[in-house]
Amino acid sequence: MTPVQMLVALATAPRRAFESLAQKPNWLFPFLLVLVATLAVTVWYYLKVDLVWITDMQLRANPRTAALTEAQRELLLARVKQYSSVTVWSAVIAVPIMLLAVRALEALWYSLAGKITNVDRGFRQWFALANWTSVFGVIAVIPALIALAMTSGNQIEPGIIQPLSINELFLHRPMGAPGYQLWTNLNLLSFVGAALAIIGVKTWSARSWLFSAIFVLLPAAIILGIVAMFMLR
Amino acid sequence: MNAWAKWLAGLVVLALIAVPVALRVSRGGEVKQAQIERVRKELISPTILASGSLTYQTEIRMVSEVMGRVQEIRVKEGDVVKQGQLLLRLDPATVAAQVAQLEALAQQAKLGIDRQQVQLNTLETRMQRYQQLRDQAVIDANTYDDMRSQRDLARVELDSSRENLRQTEAQLKQAREQLAKTELRAPIDGRVTQLTIKIGETAVPSVTSIAGSDLMVIADTSDRYAEVNVNETDVARVAVGQQARIVPAAFPDSSWAGVVETVAVSPRQVAGQGKTYPVKIRLEDSIDDKFHTGMSARAEIITRQGEATAQVAVPVQAVRYEESTEPNQVGQASVFVVDNGRAVKRVIETGLADDTYIAVTKGVAEGADIVTGPARVLRFLQDGDRVEQAPGAIDDAAAATNTADTATATQ
Incomplete structure (x- = not known):
């Protein structure tokens, strides 16, 4: 299957797509697609946003920095203004590193869980599965780019680059409100990706839906549980 | 089946793109919570700041004219004494x-x-x-x-x-x-403001301040002053009779009214600092026990001349200053006027200012609503931003308005 055929198959006949992926575990296309899309929206956001304004908002929203005096805050904001280009370049460097790290961790978990549960697949196959199941995340980039294009000012909340997050779609909590981080990072396409991963594991393991769901969701459930415990209190 | 699935997938993708965009459009821009106040006429009272210390009009430093061991001290610091009263006795x-x-x-x-x-x-x-x-x-x-x-x-x-x-x-x-002379008596009616000698110590006659030479300080506490040093660049605006507010360093929440009584003719130069002119401000009688001679104090001398009239003015924090991008050009001042729920930047020309208000000579008329705070909102406010009165600020603004009305009526 070509990458485009693979994309279509994932949306329309995912079992067939995963059977093909088991034969040819190619991961570069989805990785690059997500990387380029994420980079595009991130860089555009940071080039457009008033970095001093967004930093001020973040400082006030964070309980650890909210108590800073005005003088300390001004000093920090002056630094941000001075090194604004560094912030953009930091984002450019951080995005691929973070993306690669997250996918590698997912694949590592799948490999480990596969070895324990006798689902005999290699790391490369799991890495390809992790990348292909998250490929639909690029869909969120399109409304983000449209929203950025429609925004005239430079005081743009970071939620704009997460248009399909639970917070953006339903809750609209301001930065610093309880649960803001959790509900901003949790988006509809995360559920799509999880569903695809469950189908993929079921296809590759030939086990039950329950097994596949636990296989895929266990680490996410643990992480989300811990995050929710800290952020919702 | 396959074609149907493709259509469905396409529709889902379309919805995932269209829905968040539609939501954002429908939500519109953020409405910023701000303090909004009405522009009114205010009496501007420009001030000069100076620092110095509190003092009495007459302070007599008692020294011994004979050498001798202190045998008896009949007063303690803070005691009120009468002229001729025995204060201290040396061993005779x-x-x-x-x-x-x-x-x-x-x-x-x-x-x-x-x-x-x-x-x-x-x-x-x-x-x-x-x-x-x-x-x-x-x-x-x-x-x-x-x-x-x-x-x-x-x-x-x-x-x-x-x-x-x-x-x-x-x-x-x-x-x-x-x-x-082994018996020291009070030269004036007053109060013992300083007692530096103790029983058993030896009093030493000396014109310079060495250990044992100063016995005590008697001050006439009926007249209290703040002696402040006014910078030479400001002294031309200070005149006898001007009102002043004195804030002692240890009691920043207290302020006393005073009147400028003397302005020194010759300056005082402190090494490493500019020239200053000592100015004596007589404090009004009704000051409390917080007065301590020698305590550092800050004075705000109100330099308003004659019968001033109220002018259109805005709170100083509402004015934003921007440097000119053109060389040799003066920067411009502006305020945000609230027009139909939106903050509209208006360039203004300013006049006299005091700690609270700055007069506006051009750009904003009396009765206009302007954004006056909070500072974090004002700092990032942009022309055209939607604003509304912050809930907590309504009462504050109303209180400020009432205070201003009362002040205007009094004047």
Whole structure:
């Protein structure tokens, strides 16, 4: 299957797509697609946003920095203004590193869980599965780019680059409100990706839906549980 | 089945793109919560800031004129004293002994004079007898001359003894004065503001401040002042009779009213600092017990001249200053006027200012609503941003308005 055929198959006949992926575990296309899309929206956001304004908002929203005096805050904001280009370049460097790290961790978990549960697949196959199941995340980039294009000012909340997050779609909590981080990072396409991963594991393991769901969701459930415990209190 | 699935997938993707965009459009821009106040006329009171210390009009530093160990102190710091009241006594033993010795010397000198007077009287009588004998040529000239010479010598010795007595009496008077000076009495009605000596310590007469030379400070507490140093660039605007507010360093929440009483003619130069002119501000009578002489204080001298009239003014924090991008061009000041729920940037020209308000000579009219805070909102406010009165700010703004109305009515 070509990458485009693979994309279509994932949306329309995912079992067939995963059977093909088991034969040819190619991961570069989805990785690059997500990387380029994420980079595009991130860089555009940071080039457009008033970095001093967004930093001020973040400082006030964070309980650890909210108590800073005005003088300390001004000093920090002056630094941000001075090194604004560094912030953009930091984002450019951080995005691929973070993306690669997250996918590698997912694949590592799948490999480990596969070895324990006798689902005999290699790391490369799991890495390809992790990348292909998250490929639909690029869909969120399109409304983000449209929203950025429609925004005239430079005081743009970071939620704009997460248009399909639970917070953006339903809750609209301001930065610093309880649960803001959790509900901003949790988006509809995360559920799509999880569903695809469950189908993929079921296809590759030939086990039950329950097994596949636990296989895929266990680490996410643990992480989300811990995050929710800290952020919702 | 496959075609149906493709269509469905396409529709889902389309919805995932369209829904968030539609939501964002429908939500519109953020409405910023701000403090909005109405522009009104205010009485501008420009001030000059100066620092200095609190002091009394008269402060007398008591020093001892005789050396002696402190035997008794009859007052403590803060005591009110009356003129002539005994404050402190030095051990008088040494001076008293000196007085006794001189008294004895004077008495001895008097006795010597008496003796010499008797002797002179005897010689005078004998001289008269010798004179008669000489007239009768009973005695020769030599015998007569010897007698006359003895009498004259006795006269001189008597005069010398009298002078010695006067000298001793002068010394005695001086010693008695020294004895009197072992008792320190209050030179004025006032209060003991400083007591530096203790019982048992030795008081040392000295014109310079060395240990033991300063005994205490008595101040006339009826007149209280703040003596502040006004920078030479500001002194031209300070004049006798101007009102001032004094804030003592230790009580920043207290302020006392005062009136400028004197402005120094010559400056005072502190090494490493610019020239300053000492200005004395008399504090009004109704000040409380927080006054402590020597305490640092800050003065705001109101330099408003004559009968000022209220001017269109805005709170100073509402004005934003931007530097000009053009060289040699002055930057511009602006405020945000609220028009139909949106903040509209309006360039203004400013006039006099005080700590609270700045006069606007051009750009904003009385009655316009402007954004005055909070600072974090004002800092990032942009032309066209939607704003609304912050819930907590309504009461504050109303209170400020009432206060301003009252102030205007009073004036």
